[in-house]
Amino acid sequence: MTTRRDTTPAISRRHAIGRLAVGLAGASVAPLEPFAAAQRGAGAAAPRRTVQTVTGAVDPVTLGFTLCHEHVCAASAGLWQAWPELFGGRAQFVRTAVDQLKQARDEGVATVVDLTTVDLGRDIRLLEEISRKSGVQLIAATGHWLDASRSMSARTVEELTEFFVREIERGIEGTDIRAGVIKVANGATIDAFGEKVLRAAARASRATGLPISTHSPGADRVGEKQAAILESEGLGPSKACIGHTDNSPADYQAGLIERGYYLGMDQLPRGGPAPPGTPLQPPNALAWTERYAQIKALVDAGHAERMMLGNDHSIAMSLQPTAADRLRLAQNPDGILFVSRKALPALRQIGVSEQAIRTMTVEAPRRFFAGA
């Protein structure tokens, strides 16, 4: 399969960023208009020639089997620096994560999208080291999750856009490792900061061509609210993946996918029964069988090319007490391999074809990241 050439000259992107900087220095201007107009003139955003991983730019065809929503380590900004012994210390954690990702590589996983943003304690050198040692390609995220600090809450849409574009065009945390995707997140309702992040993500996507991946509680139909804000910024549906959609009403899934959005069926391990006495699952969580049946229904309706699969697994995570986190890991002993070991066999069993599985795990991620 050949890739289409990137028809966006680098100079145009630089021009767009230049315009952005001018816009940021001025008052309330619409800094991205020339670039946006060029995009509209072309009918759609031009395909990207390369995809940024933490070890450099790669041809989209090398992504291979891709898990669309995972976390090597999800904590809070600055926590590990302040508390180095957390997770058994860095060296021990690196060994654990490398072991698990090597296992994943041996079982066919080529690329993992790590949607860990600055407020989730992203450590870009850690991701780079683990990617190099494991041989799994990692795509890192800019954007923002739900844990806004006072300082981030104070930022304007323009400032957030500048920060996201910086991480896409220049590098993350003072390195030259660039983001390959933009993450956004909202709770059941979209608050003022969440809306700023959505608008900034849309503007950064339009300036750079990078796609957006969302955290969207589907039971509350949050993806529809996000889509309205992204579209009000001029973003095309094919530039966004509405995540966590495997725990959502069928009409919500169908509506978004028919509009052209990608759907992240990316919390598949969570369809199991919660261990007694633990609040790990939302009370309205759909069971595995329901999630797989919904995926099959969308495949049968011709939508495999707009679905991507994932576990939303965190190899380490500090967002709940240690005892609860042990239960989380005990509940899913396959970890980041749940999709390939459990979900795919279950999908095959109910009649999802090998071709459809390949489309969801290889071709859809490639197209999403290539912008084609």
Ligand SMILES: [Zn+2]
């Ligand atoms: Zn996640």
